[in-house]
Amino acid sequence: MPWYTLCILLLAIGLSDVGGKEIKHVVLFGDSFTDQSRSHSISNGTFPGKDYQEVFPPADTAADGGVQWPWYLGLYGNYTIWNYAVGGAVCNNNLTPLFDVPDVLNGQPDWFIQDHITSNGTSHQKLHLDPDEFVVVLWIGTNDVGINSFVTDDQKANTSLVDLAECQMDTLKRMRSLGARRFILNSLIPLQLTRLYSNRSDLVIHWPEEHDGPVWHKRMFNLVNSLNGLLRSGVQSLNEQWASRSGGYVEYFDSYAFFEEVYRHPDVYFNGSVPANVTGWCHQCPDPLDFHFCGIGDCTEAERDSYMWWDELHPSEQTGRNVAMELFKKIKGVSRF
Structure with a gap:
């Protein structure tokens, strides 16, 4: 969409980053809302290695049905994107274990260490990124509070x-200990x-049960509002x-309000x-008991940018473009969220 890209690029020319040096790199941790291909790599047996940067499509699609928002953020800000998010991830597998993929507290930062740190844990530890030239973005929690966890009363005892909020704070602390x-x-x-958590009770592909x-x-x-309140307080603390101490600052991006x-x-x-649609979704699964029928009746390519949701849980690619624009503004210090 030329008008969209043009507006962002013009904005980028007119602004300088708040806090000193210009941001050149963005480091991302999270789940399927952010993952560009790592979950597919893991499931296909080609576990992501050092400097892994594959982006879907064309080989496949991300959870938004196309290109995930980090790619657009890299485009708008001319940033190098280091995306360690994995679909299905939670903050800590010891708290809310779901799919046993690398979590945000432990597994995903280990990839960051592999890419950017030498002699980790020793007196010779060195971070090969300038701390003033990269920002860490953490976006996790959807799976922690969702099905097979809090919303279905399946979280671990005690x-x-x-605990979920403290896990996110601990992740930030860990990254700070690595030099961020x-x-x-x-x-x-x-x-x-979302359709998955609406007040309707009929079966859906993500939960084909009563x-x-x-x-x-x-x-x-x-759940969402309570956890967000804890996160905001944690950031302030x-x-x-x-x-x-020796520096470090966390911006709270109010994704809920956005x-x-x-x-x-x-x-x-x-x-x-077609007219904008924020209650329906583009990707259809006519038989919630059989995922093989998914895709029948999907919106067309021309219609996709009218939808807020790709499926019953995940935002669409167009929503992702808007997220990328607002996070770009957040990095620049001009977002009202």
């Missing part, structure tokens, strides 16, 4: 939302707006601690060939 100094923590989105939709809907609203803005004003954000 695990609370406080600039961070953005994304809140959870309003998951109750369930009480209205109960899930109310529970997810409370970290910034207070780090202000008196997604609500997109939901309420869709005509500003969607420009496909």
Whole structure:
């Protein structure tokens, strides 16, 4: 979309990064909302190695049905993107184990170490990125509070939302111990707006079983807002601690408020060939009991940019473009979220 890219590039020319040096690299940790291909690499047996940078498509598609938002963020800001997110990931597999893929606290930072740090854990440890030239973006939590976990009462005993929030703070602390100094923590989105967590109870491909939709809907609203409140408080506490030490600062990106803005004003954000649609989804699975039928009745290529959601849980590629634009503005210090 030329008008979209042009606006972003013009904005980039007119702004300088807040806090000193210009950002050149963005380091990402998260789940399928951010993953560009690592989960596919793992499942195919070609476990991502050093400097892994594959982006879907053309070989496949990301969870948004096309190109994931980090690619657009790299385009808009002329950043090198180091994306360590994995579809299905949680913050800590010891708290909310789901698919046993590399988690945000331990497994994903290990890839960062492999790519950017030598002599890790020794007196000769060296970070090969300038701390003032990269920002770490953390976006996790959807799987932690979702199906097979909190919303279905399947979380491990003695695990609370406080533990989930502390895990995210611990991840930021770990990255700081490795030399990172600039961070953005994304809140959870309003998951109750997705089809999976709506107040409807009919079967869906992500949960082809009986369930009480209205109960899930109310529970997810409370889970997301409660965890986001804990995350915001945690960020404030970290910034207070780090202000008196050797530096480090965390920006809180209010993904929840941003997604609500997109939901309420869709005509500003969607420009496909049909009217903007924030309640339906593009990728159809006519038989929720058989994923082989998925794709029948999908929206057309021309219609895709009209949809907020790709499927019953994941944002669309167009929503991702909007996320990338707003995170670009966040890095530049001009986002109202």
